[in-house]
Amino acid sequence: MSDVTVIGSGAMGSALVEVLAASGAEVMVWNRTGTKAEALSGPRVRVARSVADALTSSPLTIVSVSDHEVAKTLVEAAGVGLGGRAVASTSPVDPDQAKSLNTVVTAAGGHYLDLAIPRSDGQVRAGAGVFLVSGDRAAYDANRELFDRVGAATYVDAAPGAAYVGGLAVVLAYLPMAVGLLQGLHICRQHDVPLEWFEPTALDFYSFQIRSLLDQVTGRIDPSAGDEGSVDAMAEWAAELAVSLRAMGLDAGMFDALRRLFAAASHAGHGGADWTSIAEIQLLDVTPSRQ
Numbered sequence: 001m002s003d004v005t006v007i008g009s010g011a012m013g014s015a016l017v018e019v020l021a022a023s024g025a026e027v028m029v030w031n032r033t034g035t036k037a038e039a040l041s042g043p044r045v046r047v048a049r050s051v052a053d054a055l056t057s058s059p060l061t062i063v064s065v066s067d068h069e070v071a072k073t074l075v076e077a078a079g080v081g082l083g084g085r086a087v088a089s090t091s092p093v094d095p096d097q098a099k100s101l102n103t104v105v106t107a108a109g110g111h112y113l114d115l116a117i118p119r120s121d122g123q124v125r126a127g128a129g130v131f132l133v134s135g136d137r138a139a140y141d142a143n144r145e146l147f148d149r150v151g152a153a154t155y156v157d158a159a160p161g162a163a164y165v166g167g168l169a170v171v172l173a174y175l176p177m178a179v180g181l182l183q184g185l186h187i188c189r190q191h192d193v194p195l196e197w198f199e200p201t202a203l204d205f206y207s208f209q210i211r212s213l214l215d216q217v218t219g220r221i222d223p224s225a226g227d228e229g230s231v232d233a234m235a236e237w238a239a240e241l242a243v244s245l246r247a248m249g250l251d252a253g254m255f256d257a258l259r260r261l262f263a264a265a266s267h268a269g270h271g272g273a274d275w276t277s278i279a280e281i282q283l284l285d286v287t288p289s290r291q
C-alpha cells in the first residue's frame, strides 16, 4: 500500500510525484507512456502495472492527465471497485463536467475531489503549490495532510466544480488591479514620485479598500459606513480617470470600459443606485434580453 497514487507523469503529474516523495510519502505512479513513469521511480516511488492497480494502491489517487475526459475514461475503463478511496483530478472542469466525473467515481465506490491548482508545475515542484479543493468533505479531511505537506490547501465547497468557480471568482479582480498598479508605477517614474512612498501607500490603500468593500457587501458593517457612491458618480469618476491618463499619454481603454459599464447601468435606470450593486444590475438587465 502507498500513501498516494499519481496517474499521469506530464509536467504537473511529475512535479506532484517529486514533491510528494520528497515530503516522505510513499508514491505509486502510472503513466500511459511507461518510460516516463519509470523515470520517476526511486526509493519512495513505485510504478503501477495498470490503472486498476494504481487506483487501488492508495487511499488517494491524483489523476493529472491532459483533460477531464481522459481522466473520466481512465477511471471508467479501469472497471475497478474503489472501496471508499478518494480520486482527485487536476484537470479544469465546469460544474457539469465535474458532476460527470463525480458520477463515475462514486459509481465505482469512490469519493471525488476537484483539485484546482492555480500555480505552475514549476511552482509546485518548488514546494509553493496551492490546492483549491471541492467535492467530498470527508475525503478532503482524510487526505488534507498530504496536500498541506506540499503546498497550501483550502476546501471550497461540496459541490463538484466549486474549486474552479471559486478560483475564477478570486482571480477576477487581479488583472484590472494589476494594470492600474502598473500604470500608477509608470506615472510615478514619469513624474519623479518616489517609489519608496508609492509602494507602502499602495499596499495600505488596497488592503484597506478590499477589506472595507468586502465587509460592506457581505453586511458585516453598516453600509452607511462603507464606500458610498452612486452608479452615476462612478461613471463620472471613471471618465475623469480616463481623461487624466490620456493627458499623461497613457492608454485609458480600461477606464473607458468601466465608464461604459456604469453608464449602461445608469441608462437602464439605476444611476442613483449604490454602485456596489453593479454586478447584480448588469445581470438583471442583460438576462431578459438574451431570452
Ligand SMILES: NC(=O)c1ccc[n+]([C@@H]2O[C@H](COP(=O)([O-])OP(=O)(O)OC[C@H]3O[C@@H](n4cnc5c(N)ncnc54)[C@H](OP(=O)(O)O)[C@@H]3O)[C@@H](O)[C@H]2O)c1
Pocket: 007, 008, 009, 010, 011, 012, 013, 014, 031, 032, 033, 034, 036, 064, 065, 066, 067, 068, 070, 074, 090, 091, 092, 117, 118, 119, 120, 121, 122
Ligand atoms: N502544468 C501546469 O502548470 C498545470 C497547472 C494546473 C493544472 N494543470 C492541469 O493538470 C493536467 C495535467 O497537466 P500537465 O501540464 O501535466 O499536462 P501534460 O504535461 O501535457 O501531460 C499530460 C498527461 O496526460 C497523459 N495523457 C494524455 N492523453 C492520455 C490518454 N488518452 N490516456 C492516458 N494518459 C493520457 C499524458 O501521458 P503521456 O505521457 O503518455 O503522453 C501525460 O501524462 C491538465 O489537465 C492541466 O490543465 C496543469
